[in-house]
Amino acid sequence: MQRDTPIFDLLAKELQRQRSGIELIASENFTSLQVMQAMGSVPTNKYAEGYPGKRYYAGCEVVDEMENLAIDRLKQIFNVEYANVQPHSGAQANAAVHLAILNPGDKILGLDLSMGGHLTHGSNVNYSGKLYEAHFYGVQKENGLVDYEMLEQKAREIKPKLIIVGASAYSRDWDYARVRKVADEVGCLLMADIAHPAGLIAKGLLSDPFDHCHIVTSTTHKTLRGPRGGIIMMRKDFENPWGHKDNKGNTKMMSHLLDMAVFPGIQGGPLMHVIAAKAVAFGEILSDDYTQYAHQVQKNAQALAAAFVAREYNIISGGTENHLMLIDLRNKNISGKKAEQALVKAEITANKNMVPFDDKSAFVTSGIRFGTAAITTRGMKETDMQFIADVVDRVLMNSEDTATIEAVKKEVNAFMEQFPLYPEL
Numbered sequence: 001m002q003r004d005t006p007i008f009d010l011l012a013k014e015l016q017r018q019r020s021g022i023e024l025i026a027s028e029n030f031t032s033l034q035v036m037q038a039m040g041s042v043p044t045n046k047y048a049e050g051y052p053g054k055r056y057y058a059g060c061e062v063v064d065e066m067e068n069l070a071i072d073r074l075k076q077i078f079n080v081e082y083a084n085v086q087p088h089s090g091a092q093a094n095a096a097v098h099l100a101i102l103n104p105g106d107k108i109l110g111l112d113l114s115m116g117g118h119l120t121h122g123s124n125v126n127y128s129g130k131l132y133e134a135h136f137y138g139v140q141k142e143n144g145l146v147d148y149e150m151l152e153q154k155a156r157e158i159k160p161k162l163i164i165v166g167a168s169a170y171s172r173d174w175d176y177a178r179v180r181k182v183a184d185e186v187g188c189l190l191m192a193d194i195a196h197p198a199g200l201i202a203k204g205l206l207s208d209p210f211d212h213c214h215i216v217t218s219t220t221h222k223t224l225r226g227p228r229g230g231i232i233m234m235r236k237d238f239e240n241p242w243g244h245k246d247n248k249g250n251t252k253m254m255s256h257l258l259d260m261a262v263f264p265g266i267q268g269g270p271l272m273h274v275i276a277a278k279a280v281a282f283g284e285i286l287s288d289d290y291t292q293y294a295h296q297v298q299k300n301a302q303a304l305a306a307a308f309v310a311r312e313y314n315i316i317s318g319g320t321e322n323h324l325m326l327i328d329l330r331n332k333n334i335s336g337k338k339a340e341q342a343l344v345k346a347e348i349t350a351n352k353n354m355v356p357f358d359d360k361s362a363f364v365t366s367g368i369r370f371g372t373a374a375i376t377t378r379g380m381k382e383t384d385m386q387f388i389a390d391v392v393d394r395v396l397m398n399s400e401d402t403a404t405i406e407a408v409k410k411e412v413n414a415f416m417e418q419f420p421l422y423p424e425l
């Protein structure tokens with residue numbers, strides 16, 4: 001077969017882009033070479049609908065072992081009784097939980113998208129806002145912290161069937177125990193979406209959601225540094241509260257409902273090559289190297305936030321406890337959109353983001369979000385954060401000045417040579 005030169009040329013170009021630039025997108029990371037090798041491997045050819053030992057296809061003995069290994073390692077990482085590693089993405093993991101728990105029209109309560117929440121937590125452009133009656137809590141205007149009083153008030157008022165905690169652009173830890181109290185009071189379930197800070201939670205650097213939240217979902221490709229994908233976990237399985245019974249009249253456990261929701265509920269055949277890569281990444285997370293990495297991600301985020309504060313940038317909530325920060329650019333007279341566009345010209349990638357109580361649209365935005373998961377994988381330490389804040393600041397303060405941006409880009413490219421990416425490739 002003829003080599004597909006146009007695509008392989010583009011792959012080489014993308015590798016070069018990743019190598020030479022500074023990656024500050026909070027939801028991105030660089031997997032290890034062995035994670036990528038597992039991803040680009042033979043199980044991509046295999047159909048395996050079902051679960052290990054209970055497949056709808058023949059020849060699944062080997063992929064069963066892979067999936068079991070992924071499940072066992074994930075259970076070990078978070079000390080959980082139940083894990084499903086099949087969701088194709090974070091959004092699929094959340095959709096499966098919703099399908100397992102909710103009926104169309106049921107009420108859910110999540111963090112508003114414009115305050116840092118995620119589309120799948122009830123946004124009206126997402127299935128979660130179309131199929132269910134979505135209600136929202138927010139953050140406090142004065143300090144950018146989650147407004148737990150508002151959450152409690154809304155929960156008591158609307159009596160949702162599910163409360164969702166977790167966010168895409170929130171730099172602080174969560175008080176899971178407090179939310180569980182009100183969930184118990186109104187008789188609903190509590191789900192945490194830890195897509196962003198999962199790696200820090202895995203190493204005990206943030207509060208543990210598992211004792212308080214009935215169900216926990218995550219992506220695998222952000223701080224967890226695995227392949228793109230989703231996972232669903234429970235520390236303890238429990239009888240589903242709505243009394244669904246199986247054929248023998250036994251009440252089904254939540255694990256059964258969740259498994260059924262992933263397949264056949266919302267997905268067909270699992271991506272077994274990605275599950276193999278998840279297993280590799282989970283093995284890495286269990287290592288001491290990853291423990292050091294997670295600590296460094298958090299230290300770098302704190303150093304980067306301090307470097308921006310020193311340059312009079314306004315960080316929502318005043319700082320960070322995890323791997324990311326959201327900056328309100330209004331005192332710098334530049335929109336998130338313009339900032340993103342100027343930075344990309346200097347080969348610094350970051351994404352525009354609405355800030356709480358934003359007066360600009362989601363397309364323009366007043367904010368920008370930075371994260372340290374990817375640059376820490378490149379090998380950067382706290383002292384390097386000064387350089388990062390300096391180049392970002394120079395671009396944002398000279399966003400129309402092509403000569404300055406060109407000069408910064410050269411500095412960025414030279415700086416990144418110190419941090420080789422995939423030297424084997």
Ligand SMILES: Cc1ncc(COP(=O)(O)O)c(C=O)c1O
Nearest residue numbers: 089090091118167168193195219
């Ligand atoms: C909190 C949260 N949940 C879910 C997702 C969805 O993940 P995916 O893009 O893999 O569907 C994201 C992705 O940004 C996220 O930030």
